[in-house]
Amino acid sequence: MSASRLHRVAVLVLEGAKPLDVGIPAQVFTTRASMPYEVRVCGAVPGLVTGGDGLSYHVAHGLDALEWAEMVFVPGYRFPDREDPPRAVVDALLAAHGRGARLAAISTGAFALAATGLLDGRRATTHWHYTRALAERHPLVKVDENVLFVDEGSVLTSAGAASGIDLCLHVLRGDLGVAASNHAARRLVAAPYRSGGQAQYVPRSVPEPLGERFAATREWALHRLAEPLTLDALARHAGVSPRTFSRRFVEDTGYTPMQWVMRARIDLARELLERSELGVEQIADDVGLGTGANLRLHFQRILGTTPSDYRRTFTKGE
Secondary structure: OOOOOOEEEEEEOOOOEOHHHHHHHHHHOOOEOOEOEEEEEEOOOOEEEEOOOOOEEEEOEOOHHHHHOOEEEEOOEOOOOOOOOOHHHHHHHHHHHHOOOEEEEOHHHHHHHHHOOOOEOOEEOOOHHHHHHHHHHOOOEEEOOOOOEEEOOOEEEEOOHHHHHHHHHHHHHHHHOHHHHHHHHHHHOOOOOOOOOHHHHOOOOOOOOOHHHHHHHHHHHHOOOOOOOOHHHHHHHHOOOHHHHHHHHHHHHOOOHHHHHHHHHHHHHHHHHHHOOOOHHHHHHHOOOOOHHHHHHHHHHHHOOOHHHHHHHOOOOO
16 A cells, blocks of 8 residues: 555444444544544434443544545444344445445444445454354354454454454554554554454453463563574473463464464564565574575465565555
8 A cells, every 4th residue: 555645544433333443443543644544433424423331422424434435444333233234324335345445344343244245255253242143144144253353355354342453453564564553553552463363252161370471471482583482482481381381372372382483473574574675584584584495485375475575565666
């Protein structure tokens, strides 16, 4: 995405909209020097929209904002399984998508996208409390209850409110690159990238006492990616056996420890490709992959492209 102009984002507030779900895209994409976006918050009609959790919203724009937008976020709302949004809203979403806009749902906003039929035959997710209801109400949707978000290209969905941040950062990574996404994450005091699924947030009968310890180990590893990082070293830092660490790590993140380390190294390589003029060999050494050939191999396997092609994507037009 070129940063030479502002890119247009609409946040569509429906009756019963959840405050966090509304605020996340509005804040992440708010116009600033480092963020080439313009945001308009809208409703079915301009004026007061009754929200959920005791809050209401005064929106300046109606559905005409969807004609203007290049991306439309639909925040979650109360009782999404009871009835579909107004027909005018559904039609406006369909028309925006038909013009090429991307549609993104946060939490139960997935029900509004499902009402358009655009999720039929596609993977989608929503808050874990509503995944069964979404599957029952829209049986053609391939509901995945074990992910934080799903990117189907022109239609994206996410789980609970916090995963809306994950989705927004994912969009930023695709639009502006890892460096911009990481910058936004630091501003939000959020994790730049959370792997794993929402199953970890479903109530369990037995609490996981090691979550914070493993989070500290992941942070420790992120500052040592250039060094040899073995399963034994990670487990030793966490204070558990390698076998226990490996099993619990998969439960927490969805990846084995070494898969997670590899992806962290590739993410750091992406940032260096975007923000520096270092050669591939030097970057490979800086991220702990040793050689350019090794970096190219894993870069292609994980991202489906080469370091050189990736760098050109973020330098063309400069």
